[in-house]
Amino acid sequence: MKRYDLDGPVADFHDLLKRAGVLSGDRQVSRVDLAGQGNMNVVLRVWDDAGKSWIVKQSRPYVNKYPTIPAPLERILVEASFYQAISSHKVLQDRVPNLIFMDQNEYLMVLEDLGPVKDFTTLYKRDQVLQKPDAEALIDFLIDLHSLATRDHHPKFPSNLSLRKLNHEHLFLFPYQQDNGLDLDDITPGLAAVAAHLRGNKGLQKAAQRLGERYLGTGTTLLHGDFYPGSWMKTEKGLRILDPEFSFMGPAAYDLGVMLAHLLMAGDTPDSILTLMDRYVEHCPIDRSLVMQFVSMEIIRRLIGLAQLPLDLRLDEKESLLSFASDYLT
Ligand SMILES: Nc1ncnc2c1ncn2[C@@H]1O[C@H](COP(=O)(O)OP(=O)(O)OP(=O)(O)O)[C@@H](O)[C@H]1O
Ligand SMILES: [Mg+2]
Known part of the structure; x- marks a missing residue:
């Protein structure tokens, strides 16, 4: 497999x-930059000498x-499959970059460049809230996405099981293990003791295990799979959604639960997330209790698991979110 690197x-x-069919006439590639901050993949912005650019993403x-x-490696093919699956739905397609080209053997995609983007992780700052039109646009994206899948059932959509199994460790196992090597006091002094108390709750561990089975099971709804502020982008043309590499056919409650959990950690009130859930339920039936279980899962794994966020929360705030989550999950 040919590797495409920043300094390649x-x-x-x-x-x-040229193979992707986007470089016209005698245009030349003039520059390659990093596209932005990502951990999982190589994501590059490639320019031609007329100032046009494309995104190359390789796993x-x-x-x-x-x-x-x-x-x-297949995660990039899952991502491409997601873009293909929604491509005939105009409203969904308008919220994501165009998939221009993919090469299954080189595990890469060429995507439309959305230009300068900024993700929504600034929401975790104390003075920032998700504006109503953005919150509604995100919910509406999920409504359209989740209804699309239930209509068509996408029987050939990749299972993405290897990536889900990796993620499962971080979602349902690691955060619940005593002495897992993560020093939580280093993140927020006093958090280790709160976590130790939570981890002593066998009922909670069992509930997480049961929910983990739902995550690894097969569903009939096409999910984004990582629907959190790091995948939501502000662009010059409005809100866009990126990075569906964790996509799978699963429970709709997962996407909605993850989204609402992040809004709670960003300082939204339980009332405001319930209003968003109502908006969703007006169009799509959903098991509200399952949504709240996924909300809880996501809060617990973000507060006491490995994938930490740039949160602006005091110990007492983390403690009350954790106790809310633990009550819901058990
Ligand atoms: N189509 C695009 N248009 C403009 N910028 C993009 C585009 N795709 C990616 N980027 C930029 O590159 C960054 C990394 O992209 P992406 O999240 O897809 O990569 P990743 O390696 O899967 O990241 P992560 O480790 O967070 O999963 C984005 O946050 C964004 O700044
Ligand atoms: Mg990613």
Whole structure:
């Protein structure tokens, strides 16, 4: 497999864009930049000498930023499959970059460049809230996405099981293990004791295990799979959604639960997330209790698991979110 790297030969990018059919006439590739901050994959912005640009995203058999951590190469094909699956739905398609080209043998995609983007992780700052039109646009994206899948059932959509199994460790196992090596006091002094108390709750561990089975099972709804502020982008043309590499056919409650959990951690009130859930339920039936279980899962794994966020929360706030989550899950 040819590797496309930031400092790789420009000729390789030239050939790739020619194969993708986007480089016209005698245009040349003039520059390659990092597209933005990502951990999992190689994501590059490739320019031609007329100032046009495209995004090249290639997976590696490991996490790009941490090469000792294996990760399934096929994740990029899952991402491409997601874009293909929604491509005939105009409203959904308008919220994501165009998939221009993919090469299954080179595990890469060429995507439309959305230009300068900024993700929504600034929401975790104390003075920032998700504006109503954005919150509604995100919910509406999920409504359209989840109804699309139930209509068509996408029987051939890849299972993405290897990536889900890796993720399952981080979602349902690691956060619940005593002495897992993560020093939580280093993140927020006092958090280790709160976590130790939570981890002593066998009922909670069992509930997480049961929910984990739902995550690994097969569903009939096409999910984004990582629907959190790091996948939501502000662009010059409005809100866009990126990075569906964790996509799978599963329970709709998963996407909605993850989204609402992040809004709670970003300071939204339980009332405001319930209003968003109501908007969803007006169009799509959903098991509200399952949504709240996934909300809880996501809060627990983000507060006391490995994939930490740039949260602006005091110990007492983390403690009350954790106790809310633990009550719901058990
Ligand atoms: N189509 C695009 N247009 C503009 N910018 C993009 C596009 N795709 C990706 N980017 C930029 O590159 C960054 C990384 O992309 P992406 O999230 O797809 O990669 P990743 O390696 O899967 O990241 P992560 O480790 O968070 O999963 C994005 O946050 C964004 O800044
Ligand atoms: Mg990713």
